[in-house]
Each structure stands twice: as C-alpha cells, then as structure tokens.
Amino acid sequence: MSSVSFEYYRDVYGGECGESEFSAVIGTAQDAVSELVGGTGISDASGDAARAVCLEVDYLTKMNKNASPDGRGAVRESLGDYSVTYGASGGAMRACGVPVSPEAVLCLRRAGLFSRWV
Numbered sequence: 680m681s682s683v684s685f686e687y688y689r690d691v692y693g694g695e696c697g698e699s700e701f702s703a704v705i706g707t708a709q710d711a712v713s714e715l716v717g718g719t720g721i722s723d724a725s726g727d728a729a730r731a732v733c734l735e736v737d738y739l740t741k742m743n744k745n746a747s748p749d750g751r752g753a754v755r756e757s758l759g760d761y762s763v764t765y766g767a768s769g770g771a772m773r774a775c776g777v778p779v780s781p782e783a784v785l786c787l788r789r790a791g792l793f794s795r796w797v
Contacts (some may be wrong), residue, residue, distance in 0.1 A: 694731040708735035714774040727790035738780035
C-alpha cells in the first residue's frame with residue numbers, strides 16, 4: 680500500500696489534525712487498513728483505500744486526544760444521521776491489535792476492498 684501523505688490528508692481528504700499528530704499515527708493507520716484489505720498491497724494512494732487510511736488517522740487521533748489515564752479512549756463518530764460512541768470498554772473492531780474506525784470499514788466495504796473479516 681502506498682503511503683498517504685500529509686498533503687493528501689489535508690488538501691484532498693480535508694483532514695483537520697496537525698502534521699505532528701498525523702505523523703504519529705499514519706504508520707499504524709496504514710498497517711490497519713492494509714490488514715483489512717488482506718495485505719493486497721493496494722498501490723492507489725488516492726482512492727477508497729486512501730480515504731479509509733485518512734478516516735483511520737482521524738479515529739486514532741481522536742482516541743489519543745480522549746485517552747484516559749489507563750490508555751483507553753472514548754471516541755464519538757458520526758456519518759450522516761448515524762453516530763456511535765465508544766467508551767473505555769472498546770466496542771471497535773481491531774486489526775493488528777489497533778482499534779479500527781467503523782467509518783473506514785464502511786468505506787472499504789462499499790468499495791469492495793474489505794476482505795479479511797466477517
């Protein structure tokens with residue numbers, strides 16, 4: 680999977696986290712999305728896989744900002760009229776031990792890229 684650049688995240692996707700926050704989570708986000716698509720080595724860094732990586736960056740950044748002292752985070756996501764909040768107990772799926780954004784999963788499913796999980 681090609682690397683999603685900060686410029687793509689900020690200018691094309693419209694991400695709001697800063698470059699240092701992005702740099703702190705981009706590797707983990709890319710690894711998680713790669714695991715979700717079956718490690719197929721998607722080379723398109725500007726399509727649905729890239730959007731899923733950006734969604735995962737946002738999700739991990741939110742978790743880091745909302746982390747409790749024990750390292751668990753509470754995250755609220757919304758997509759249209761749908762919203763969900765994950766608390767300290769988790770609730771999110773995981774890839775490579777990393778919580779995965781439900782929005783990223785939805786993006787990959789819609790694109791027909793989600794292949795590893797039931």
